[in-house]
Amino acid sequence: MELRQIQYFIEVAKREHVTDAALHLHVAQSAVSRQIFNLESELGVDLFVREGRNVKLTPIGRIFLEHMEEAVTILENAQREISEYLDPGQGTIRVGFPSSLATHTMPTAISGFRERYPNVKFQLKQGAYYHLIELVAKGEIDMALLGPVPMDEKKVKGSIFFTEDLVALLPKDHRLAGETSLKLSQLRDDSFILFPNGFILREVLVEACAKLGFQPNVSFEGEDIDAIKGLVAAGLGVTLIPEVTIFDNRPKSTVIIPVIEPKVTRTVGVIIPRHRQLLPTQNLFYHFLMDFFSRHEQYQDE
Incomplete structure (x- = not known):
């Protein structure tokens, strides 16, 4: 088993297409196909199922991919560690x-x-x-x-690192725009602008609303925090937003109001x-x- 074979295998597995993998690797498609064939022959198992021009990992291929990604990471880290040690x-x-x-x-x-x-x-x-x-x-x-x-x-x-509040971001002409603080329940009947399902900030807000007995009415979704702020500025709804996101960048035509009941927070830090x-x-x-x-x-x- 050669490192080149492993690298070719990982690239094909990620792209599920031999030609695309070859283009990314800047080598001929035939070279990639040959190395994959040699690897499968050496291991004595099929790593891929061929479906026309596309390929998909077999169950044993998925297991092999997980181990090979770990192995390549170890090799790359070893090279980096030697360099960084100096x-x-x-x-x-x-x-x-x-x-x-x-x-x-x-x-x-x-x-x-x-x-x-x-x-x-x-x-x-x-x-x-x-x-x-x-x-x-x-x-x-x-x-x-x-x-x-x-x-x-x-x-x-x-x-x-720290814990921060999520604050309400409202259009400046919102009925609650003049308040110094608000309860989350006061937004029960509003249209919300949130991240899509699967995003953690949406989960935090939905959970807070659920504890008060309601589900937010989501009118728009955005995958970027600035897009969400822009939609609020356009008057299309309200949102709860981490305080750190508006230190130096509060959109015009919006107001920021602390939410005091319940206090919605998130921790911020690092994972290793x-x-x-x-x-x-x-x-x-x-x-x-x-x-x-x-x-x-x-x-x-x-």
Whole structure:
């Protein structure tokens, strides 16, 4: 079994198409097909089911893929660790984050870190909550900033930086726009603008509403925090939004009102692999984050 065979196998498995994999690898399709055939012959099993030009993993192929992805991650980390051992300040950190932390929390933290370590490179991956957890668990990214922080995942370890409120964002002509605070139940009959099903911030709000005996009437959905804010500004509904997302970016034609009953909150922090040690440069950034957020008062509980 050769590393090249494994790399070709993983690429074909991800794309479920030999030609697409070959194009991405910048090699001839025949070379990819030959290496896959040789690998299957050596293992004595079929890793793929052929369906015309497409391929799908067999059950044993899926098991093999999981092990090979772990093996490749170990090899890549070994190469990175040797390089970073010589100079942690020259390494690369792969960090994931959701859109709700993209405008303030993530840029502020990275800016502060680069003041100390200007030569460290970052590979940034914006994604949905559960997808980021999966990427950290599989080793495709080194860590992820998340809110809320998952504390009971088997493959990732969570650390909390701070807890923040979710506040109501309303159009400026809303009937409650002049209030200094409001109860969530006062929005029972409003149209809500939320993330789609499967997004954690939607789950947080729906759960809070359920405790009050109602389900939010969702009129629009958006996968990006700025899109949701824009729809509220256009007068199309209301939403609850993490306070950190509006530090420097409150849309015109909207008002922000604290929700005091019930107080809806989320934790914000970082997740790292539970069973895999951080490399030197990753470790530098992780401990920087823990110190950074403990020292900055604007992130602490009131």
